Amino acid sequence: MIHIVKLCVGVSSVEELEGYRDERAHWWGADYGEDVHVHRTRMMPRRGSEIEGMASIYWVMSGTICCRQPILRLAPYTDAEGKDYCDIIMAPDIVRTVPYPKRPFQGWRYLRPEDAPPDMEAGGSDNSAEIAAELARMGLL
Known part of the structure; x- marks a missing residue:
């Protein structure tokens, strides 16, 4: 098994x-007919069999x-211009993690x-995520 880490560009908070999880699939016409969250990316992971489900x-x-969001499956997508993409189809559940610093990447x-x-x-307190994020920024987590 291998996870994926991705910048959530244009989104500043969990x-x-x-708020976007119900809308995003429809932005690209990627309606998979179920309660899922879809993210379209340019490249299909080579290790897809270690990721799906x-x-x-x-x-x-x-x-x-x-x-994090559990990945249900990966689906190839080709646009009208013939460019290939990968739809990452995720469960709508968003699970907060202990904040961990990560440098920017493409x-x-x-x-x-x-x-x-x-x-x-x-069941943690409302501010536990904020405290953990500050500790992570300080390099203490």
Whole structure:
């Protein structure tokens, strides 16, 4: 199994991402007829068989991995101009993770399970994510 880490460009918070999850599939005409969140990217992962139904996409916002979404499957897509893309079809569930600093990069990268930040504990206080993010920025997490 291998995860994917991706910059969440134009989205500054987990709450904002949650607001987009119902709309994004329709932006590209990628309606898979179910309750899913779709992200279109240029390249199809070569290690797709290690990702589909087993891994997550970890989202980087403001220089920090903040959350993840389980990847259900990958679907090829070709636009009207003949350009190939990959639709990453994810569960709509957004799971907050312990914030982990991540430098900017282009595209997406593989993320080994042992390098992935753990999920935040359910039922934590409202400001626990903010405290963890500040500790991560200080290099203490």
